[in-house]
Amino acid sequence: MTMSIKPKRLLGTGKFECPLCGRLFADRGEAKKCAINCADKVDLSLTEQETKVLLISDLHCGSYAGLMPPEVKLTDTPRGAVLTHTSSNAQAMLYDAWCEMVDDMSDYKPDLVIVNGDIVDGMNQADGGVHTITNDMYAQADMAADLLSMIPCNCFLITIGSGYHSRMGRNGAPIEPYIADALTKAIQSKGRNPNVTFSSEAIVKLNGKRFHVTHTVGHTNNYQYRSTALMRDMTNMLLNWPTHKFGHVDAIIRGHVHFFINVRMADIEGIITPCWKLRDSFCTKIGLNSQPDIGYVTMDWKRGGDIKVNKRLFHLPDTACRTVDYDGE
Numbered sequence: 001m002t003m004s005i006k007p008k009r010l011l012g013t014g015k016f017e018c019p020l021c022g023r024l025f026a027d028r029g030e031a032k033k034c035a036i037n038c039a040d041k042v043d044l045s046l047t048e049q050e051t052k053v054l055l056i057s058d059l060h061c062g063s064y065a066g067l068m069p070p071e072v073k074l075t076d077t078p079r080g081a082v083l084t085h086t087s088s089n090a091q092a093m094l095y096d097a098w099c100e101m102v103d104d105m106s107d108y109k110p111d112l113v114i115v116n117g118d119i120v121d122g123m124n125q126a127d128g129g130v131h132t133i134t135n136d137m138y139a140q141a142d143m144a145a146d147l148l149s150m151i152p153c154n155c156f157l158i159t160i161g162s163g164y165h166s167r168m169g170r171n172g173a174p175i176e177p178y179i180a181d182a183l184t185k186a187i188q189s190k191g192r193n194p195n196v197t198f199s200s201e202a203i204v205k206l207n208g209k210r211f212h213v214t215h216t217v218g219h220t221n222n223y224q225y226r227s228t229a230l231m232r233d234m235t236n237m238l239l240n241w242p243t244h245k246f247g248h249v250d251a252i253i254r255g256h257v258h259f260f261i262n263v264r265m266a267d268i269e270g271i272i273t274p275c276w277k278l279r280d281s282f283c284t285k286i287g288l289n290s291q292p293d294i295g296y297v298t299m300d301w302k303r304g305g306d307i308k309v310n311k312r313l314f315h316l317p318d319t320a321c322r323t324v325d326y327d328g329e
C-alpha cells in the first residue's frame with residue numbers, strides 16, 4: 001500500500017476521506033476499502049511519479065581555481081597557434097570530484113539540472129586577467145559546456161551569474177546565452193536530444209512544485225548570520241505569494257556565496273548551493289579565510305509530497321594556503 005491511498009482524517013469532523021474520490025466515511029477501514037477500490041480505477045502513476053533535480057552553481061571555468069578538464073586546448077588567434085593548458089594538482093582533484101558527481105547522477109537520473117550562475121570566471125578585470133588560464137570568455141564557455149554535457153541529463157536551466165563574472169567588460173552582454181547554445185551543441189554531439197533554457201531569473205514549475213531561482217544572495221562577514229540573507233529572501237517570497245505577484249513558491253534556490261545552506265520553514269525551503277571553485281587569490285586578498293563548500297545538491301519529491309533535499313560535499317585541499325612543514329612529520 002502506498003502513502004497516496006492512505007485515508008485522510010478530516011480534523012474536527014470525526015470523518016475519514018478517500019484520497020482518490022473524496023467520499024467521506026465515519027470509519028477509517030471503510031475509507032481504506034474505498035481507496036483500494038478507487039486505486040483499481042484511477043491512474044496512480046501521476047501521484048507516484050518522482051521528480052529529481054540536480055542543483056549546481058559557481059563552476060568559474062577559466063579561473064586557475066575553477067573547474068577545468070585535465071587538459072584544455074586554447075587557440076591563440078593572433079599567432080594561429082593552439083596552446084595546451086593542463087590543470088593543476090588541486091584542479092585535478094576538483095575534476096575528480098566532478099566525475100564522482102557525474103557517476104552519482106548515472107544512478108540518480110535527474111529530470112532537470114539547474115546551473116545557477118557564475119559558470120565561467122570572466123575576464124578577471126580587477127587583476128588584468130592574470131588569475132585565469134584564459135580570459136577569452138567564449139573559450140571559458142566552451143570548456144563549461146563540455147563539462148556540463150558530461151552530466152547524464154538532457155534538460156538544463158542556466159541562470160545568469162554576477163555581473164563581474166558573466167559580463168564581457170563592465171557593461172558588456174552576459175555570456176550565458178552563448179553557454180546555453182554551446183551546451184546544446186555539446187549534448188547533440190553526444191547523440192542526445194537537449195532542452196537547454198537560459199533565464200536571468202526564473203520561476204520553475206515542475207511536477208506540482210514551483211521554485212524561484214536566481215544566482216545572487218546577500219553575504220555577510222558576521223559568519224553567525226550566514227543564513228540571514230537566505231531567510232530574508234524566503235520571508236520576502238512569502239510576502240509575495242499572492243498570485244498577481246510571484247504566487248506560491250515551494251523553494252528558493254541561490255548560489256554566489258560558495259557555501260552550502262539549507263533552511264526549512266513551514267511553507268518554504270531555502271537552498272544555497274555549494275560551488276565548484278577552490279579558494280582563490282581574491283579570498284586571500286580580502287582576508288577571507290573561510291573555505292568554500294564544494295559539491296552538489298539534489299531535490300526530489302513525489303506529487304503532493306514534501307521536497308527532500310540532499311547534498312554531497314567534497315573535501316579538497318586549500319590551494320591558497322600552503323602547509324610549510326618544518327617538523328617534517
Ligand SMILES: [Zn+2]
Nearest residue numbers: 058118256257
Ligand atoms: Zn561564484
Ligand SMILES: [Zn+2]
Nearest residue numbers: 118161162256
Ligand atoms: Zn556570484
